[in-house]
Amino acid sequence: MAGTFLGKDSVELAVVSRGGFVESRHVGSAAVVDAEGETLLALGDVRAPIFPRSTLKFIQALASLEAGAPLDGEHLGIACASHVGTPLHIALVRDILGRAGLDESALQCPAAWPADRASRDSLIRSGEPSARIFMECSGKHAGFLAACTAAGWPIENYLGVDHPLQKLVRDTLARFAGEQVSINSVDGCGAPIHAVSLTGLARAMSRFATSQASSPFGIFRNAAKIWQATLRHPWTIAGHNRPDTVVIEELGVLAKTGAEGVLVLVAPDGTSVAIKSLDGSTRANVLPGLQLLVAAGSIAPAAAEAVLPKLGLSVLGGGQPVGAIMLGSDIPSIIERS
Numbered sequence: 001m002a003g004t005f006l007g008k009d010s011v012e013l014a015v016v017s018r019g020g021f022v023e024s025r026h027v028g029s030a031a032v033v034d035a036e037g038e039t040l041l042a043l044g045d046v047r048a049p050i051f052p053r054s055t056l057k058f059i060q061a062l063a064s065l066e067a068g069a070p071l072d073g074e075h076l077g078i079a080c081a082s083h084v085g086t087p088l089h090i091a092l093v094r095d096i097l098g099r100a101g102l103d104e105s106a107l108q109c110p111a112a113w114p115a116d117r118a119s120r121d122s123l124i125r126s127g128e129p130s131a132r133i134f135m136e137c138s139g140k141h142a143g144f145l146a147a148c149t150a151a152g153w154p155i156e157n158y159l160g161v162d163h164p165l166q167k168l169v170r171d172t173l174a175r176f177a178g179e180q181v182s183i184n185s186v187d188g189c190g191a192p193i194h195a196v197s198l199t200g201l202a203r204a205m206s207r208f209a210t211s212q213a214s215s216p217f218g219i220f221r222n223a224a225k226i227w228q229a230t231l232r233h234p235w236t237i238a239g240h241n242r243p244d245t246v247v248i249e250e251l252g253v254l255a256k257t258g259a260e261g262v263l264v265l266v267a268p269d270g271t272s273v274a275i276k277s278l279d280g281s282t283r284a285n286v287l288p289g290l291q292l293l294v295a296a297g298s299i300a301p302a303a304a305e306a307v308l309p310k311l312g313l314s315v316l317g318g319g320q321p322v323g324a325i326m327l328g329s330d331i332p333s334i335i336e337r338s
Contacts, residue, residue: 002183004276005029005045012328013043013277014284018315019322026284026328028261028277029198032292035210035270037178037203040296043330049183049195050276053258054082056169056193057140058208058226059176063169064143065222068150070099071143076229077236079143082136082257084239085114092236093133096142100149107132108159109141109189116239137189139236144191161192170194172219176204188259201264202274208254210270230254243286243311250307251290251299257282265289267298286311288331295332 010027017023029044039046052059061079065071071079075096083089097103112135114120123134132138144165148155153164160166161184169192174181177200187193196204208230211223230237234248237256247255247265254266261277263285273292277284290304315323327333 002049004050005048005278007278009045009048010278011044011330013275013288013331014328015326016284016315017323017326018317021323023315023323026261026277026279026281028275028279028284030273030275030288030292031198031202032271032273032296033199033202033206034296035206037206039199040271041292042199046198046274048197050198050201050262051185051187051193051195051258051260052201052264053187053193053260053262054137055201055205055256055258055262055264055274056173056187057081057137057256058230059173059204060140060169060191061143061226062176062219062222063165063172064147065225066172066219067147067153067165067168069143069147070150071096071146072225073229074233074236076143076226077233078139080226080230080256081139081237082244083139083236084116084119084136084242085112085134086116086119086239089139089236089239090114090133093138093142096139096146100142100146102145102149102155104131104133104138106145106155107135107138107141109135109137109191111135135189137187137191140191141189159190159192166192173204175219176207177201178203198274198276201262202272205254205264205266205274206270206272209266209268209272227254241310246307246310247286247290250310251303253290253293253299255286255289257285261285263289265293267293267296269298271296271298283312283325284328287313287325288327291327291331291333 031046032041078092183195211220
């Protein structure tokens with residue numbers, strides 16, 4: 001069976017300490033590219049295919065814009081999001097659907113409860129069931145549907161791998177990543193997912209920071225539109241106090257976590273980091289990811305250090321900090337967690 005890189009080809013990204021004892025070690029690979037898409041640093045195997053999971057949402061939103069989806073501002077942010085299902089998030093999804101002449105019955109993502117505890121508890125108390133619109137990818141799906149109605153494409157099979165929109169997603173990924181897509185499957189939300197290398201993913205994400213609203217090419221104007229929407233409305237991407245949102249708010253760095261241990265970080269200068277933790281854990285990535293941007297000179301050490309206490313890196317015992325997630329031995333140590 002085909003697969004991603006192996007443990008022997010990985011590096012130590014992070015360790016988890018408890019009471020001065022290293023309890024867990026997270027290994028994986030990381031690619032860092034510059035604004036031109038050239039490799040600055042390769043840790044582990046950065047050429048093996050990986051599924052980008054939810055980090056692909058920026059490419060999927062770009063394809064939706066290219067197809068004519070009338071998305072902007074917060075509505076474009078929620079189309080790129082793995083949201084936590086607050087009433088504000090859900091209102092944006094409903095608005096996208098309503099503007100397309102649709103309602104939530106058109107969504108084909110699985111039903112779910114909001115990840116935000118207060119929102120979930122409120123729904124349960126009111127007796128409402130789980131629903132597709134509360135699923136963290138519902139904004140992306142609403143964007144898909146808006147694109148299909150704008151382009152005159154069928155909505156009944158909008159998740160089909162051969163649907164015109166999904167072909168456009170695949171082609172857009174290949175163009176931005178600079179490599180062919182040869183492995184395809186289905187993501188957790190039901191949308192097609194396509195494998196690329198970590199280097200290709202980092203290169204694709206760098207394009208969002210370097211694209212200009214004044215470009216003569218529509219695809220780059222749309223990429224710039226996504227970049228600006230993300231930075232202006234970071235709460236849409238995840239939710240208040242969530243790591244991705246905090247990094248965007250505090251550092252002006254685009255951050256997006258994907259399932260199975262994937263993370264992308266993109267600095268304003270176009271330097272981009274793509275990481276995959278081999279065990280699928282997401283907790284091990286943000287610290288080494290920020291460290292790699294510091295090492296590349298794209299963010300200041302003091303700025304990165306200031307944001308670390310807000311990222312949930314403490315290990316608790318009896319409700320009190322007794323350890324921490326720390327940099328692995330293969331990550332150059334410049335910033336330190338206080």
